[in-house]
Amino acid sequence: MDKVEARRIAEEVAQDLLTWPPVKIGALLEEEERREVVAPSGTVYSVVIEAVDVDEHINEAIVLVMVDDGGWSAFKPLVEQITVPIVLT
Secondary structure (H helix, E strand, O other), X not given: OOHHHHHHHHHHHHHHHOOXXXXXXXXXXXXXXXXXXXXXXXXXXEEEEEEEEEEOOOOEEXXXXXXXXXXXXXXXXXXXXXXXXXXXX
């Protein structure tokens, strides 16, 4: 896996997540999101977005963006972590 390319994808996804409404982020607590991203090199990366509840009293969650290319990196994906506000439904 090209770690520079994978890091760029993870950072782009994390930046996009900052624009999501808090309700949509809260939904990630129930079910992770999976997508495939084709990098400029042509490599297909698997992206998994998962949220972990930090403290329901402060309405924040840690969101993990995990990126791998389907090879050995699937066992240890590149991870980008952000903390975002959530609304629980």
